[in-house]
Amino acid sequence: SxxxxxxxxxxxxxxxxxxxxxxxxxxxxxxxxxxxxxxxxxxxxxxxxxxxxxxxxxxxxxxxxxxxxxxxxxxxxxxxxxxxxLSKAQIVSLALEIGVPLELTWSCYEREDAACGLCDSCLLRLKGFAGAGAKDKIPYALEA
CATH class of the missing domain: 3.40.50.620 (HUPs)
Structure with missing residues (x-):
């Protein structure tokens, strides 16, 4: 305790x-x-x-x-x-290779309209996409 x-x-x-x-x-x-x-x-x-x-x-x-x-x-x-x-980058690469619609997935725990880009889940997701050399197509509040 x-x-x-x-x-x-x-x-x-x-x-x-x-x-x-x-x-x-x-x-x-x-x-x-x-x-x-x-x-x-x-x-x-x-x-x-x-x-x-x-x-x-x-x-x-x-x-x-x-x-x-x-x-x-x-x-x-x-x-x-x-x-x-697998690393997050390897998972993103595999998902893109087999045609997973990653734009329909969500990781953010802080927002529902646009990902915050700052919480632990968003940071891991962004790191995975960056490591895979791919752009994440979901909306991020920081882009607005």
């Missing part, structure tokens, strides 16, 4: 959403068990894991163990993380 006056979230980015990937995986696991799927895919990135505790390999492994304990005996899905060892 935190010391007096210290927040439990003080070492986390301002964009941290508590247990976000755990919630996503829980919903996906319920659907996967119902549909008898043997794999669940999630787009976590190791590059993010220092700031987001539910993006790292340790969390994913622990969640797989929880699924083994908390689901029917004959259901043992594996959690697949195909992007985990």
């Amino acid at each position: 935190p010391q007096d006056g210290e927040s439990a979230f003080s070492d986390l980015p301002s964009t941290y959403v508590p247990f976000r990937n755990g919630v996503f995986l829980s919903i996906a696991a319920a659907l996967a068990e119902k549909e008898r799927c043997d794999a669940i895919f999630i787009g976590v990135v190791q590059e993010d894991s220092s700031g987001y505790p539910d993006c790292g390999a340790e969390f994913i492994g622990a969640f797989e163990r929880a699924l083994d304990l908390g689901t029917s005996r004959d259901f043992h899905p594996r959690i697949k993380t195909p992007l985990v060892h």
Whole structure:
């Protein structure tokens, strides 16, 4: 527990959403068990894991163990993380190569009309596009 006056979230980015990937995986696991799927895919990135505790390999492994304990005996899905060892630049390059409409994706936690360009998520996104040598086509407030 935190010391007096210290927040439990003080070492986390301002964009941290508590247990976000755990919630996503829980919903996906319920659907996967119902549909008898043997794999669940999630787009976590190791590059993010220092700031987001539910993006790292340790969390994913622990969640797989929880699924083994908390689901029917004959259901043992594996959690697949195909992007985990890619950089944001590599992910942007791959997405552009396979035709993902990145202009329909959103990363900003501060605004909905135009990305702020300043929050941790925007900075990671912009760094990824710059590293891929590509222009991000979503609107940014700083351009206005």
